Amino acid sequence: MVYAVLVKNVEFDYGTFSLRDVSMALREGEQKALLGPNGSGKTTLLRLILGLLRPSSGEISVLGIPVIPENFWQVRQRVGYLFQNPQDQLFAPTVWEDVAFGPRNLGLCDDEVEQRVQWALDIVEMSDLAYRPVNKLSHGQAKRAALAGVIAMRPQILFLDEPFTGLDFRMVRNMVDIVDRLRSDGGVSVLFTTHNRFFVENWAESVVVMDAGRVVFDGPVEDALADERVRSVIGDWESLRREMRSPDCVAERRRYG
Numbered sequence: 001m002v003y004a005v006l007v008k009n010v011e012f013d014y015g016t017f018s019l020r021d022v023s024m025a026l027r028e029g030e031q032k033a034l035l036g037p038n039g040s041g042k043t044t045l046l047r048l049i050l051g052l053l054r055p056s057s058g059e060i061s062v063l064g065i066p067v068i069p070e071n072f073w074q075v076r077q078r079v080g081y082l083f084q085n086p087q088d089q090l091f092a093p094t095v096w097e098d099v100a101f102g103p104r105n106l107g108l109c110d111d112e113v114e115q116r117v118q119w120a121l122d123i124v125e126m127s128d129l130a131y132r133p134v135n136k137l138s139h140g141q142a143k144r145a146a147l148a149g150v151i152a153m154r155p156q157i158l159f160l161d162e163p164f165t166g167l168d169f170r171m172v173r174n175m176v177d178i179v180d181r182l183r184s185d186g187g188v189s190v191l192f193t194t195h196n197r198f199f200v201e202n203w204a205e206s207v208v209v210m211d212a213g214r215v216v217f218d219g220p221v222e223d224a225l226a227d228e229r230v231r232s233v234i235g236d237w238e239s240l241r242r243e244m245r246s247p248d249c250v251a252e253r254r255r256y257g
């Protein structure tokens with residue numbers, strides 16, 4: 001079986017933080033949530049899979065292609081990566097130029113580049129901001145511009161690092177629609193990170209959970225929600241709500257308010 005992503009016994013060390021014996025799989029066409037506390041290694045794992053970081057041992061493949069420096073371009077053509085912070089991925093003078101960068105790099109002709117840019121900007125509802133300098137965008141606009149750049153490459157796999165943070169509800173809906181459409185039309189496989197239980201329960205088929213640089217769970221979403229380690233990562237929002245609404249807590253807030 002060819003996996004969209006296969007990670008086997010990967011080790012990696014920044015010096016101050018390390019990933020230990022990390023294994024996980026993303027099946028073709030699957031939509032998987034990557035969970036874990038802040039600093040548990042989620043973004044590091046995505047960067048390893050993309051070949052932006054090199055593991056000290058273990059194996060990683062993308063659609064059967066080993067992720068090694070010689071295959072860097074082949075991997076990047078297949079995987080679209082929406083960064084956690086969109087401003088880290090925008091660098092061209094304008095939104096239009098930024099979205100055009102990827103398709104140009106694919107060697108497409110000018111007409112095709114133009115078509116792809118228009119298509120991607122329409123989808124994320126950014127056509128009216130096409131000539132805005134990228135450093136003058138609001139956070140949500142920057143995220144949409146970055147997403148346009150990613151989908152303009154028509155990748156087979158999408159890595160979405162906290163795709164919903166900072167988006168208004170309409171744009172959350174839009175993001176869900178875009179990804180759902182890419183999946184149903186093109187069978188795109190998706191790995192997304194989130195801290196939000198709602199998206200785990202309603203949008204993921206399976207879940208991989210990291211804690212302190214290790215994978216502590218990889219399996220279907222139904223099993224994940226029944227797993228104590230997963231529940232502790234997702235958090236007990238109901239008990240937090242009860243505490244915040246408790247008479248003691250409300251009185252305390254009034255005193256400081």
Ligand SMILES: Nc1ncnc2c1ncn2[C@@H]1O[C@H](COP(=O)(O)OP(=O)(O)OP(=O)(O)O)[C@@H](O)[C@H]1O
Binds near residue numbers: 016017037039044
């Ligand atoms: N370039 C780097 N050099 C050294 N340490 C780093 C580097 N990037 C990240 N780290 C450290 O590695 C650990 C894992 O970081 P990572 O960004 O992968 O976490 P994360 O799970 O994505 O967290 P979050 O939920 O906050 O996005 C953190 O302790 C972080 O400080």
Ligand SMILES: [Mg+2]
Binds near residue numbers: 042043044
């Ligand atoms: Mg992260």
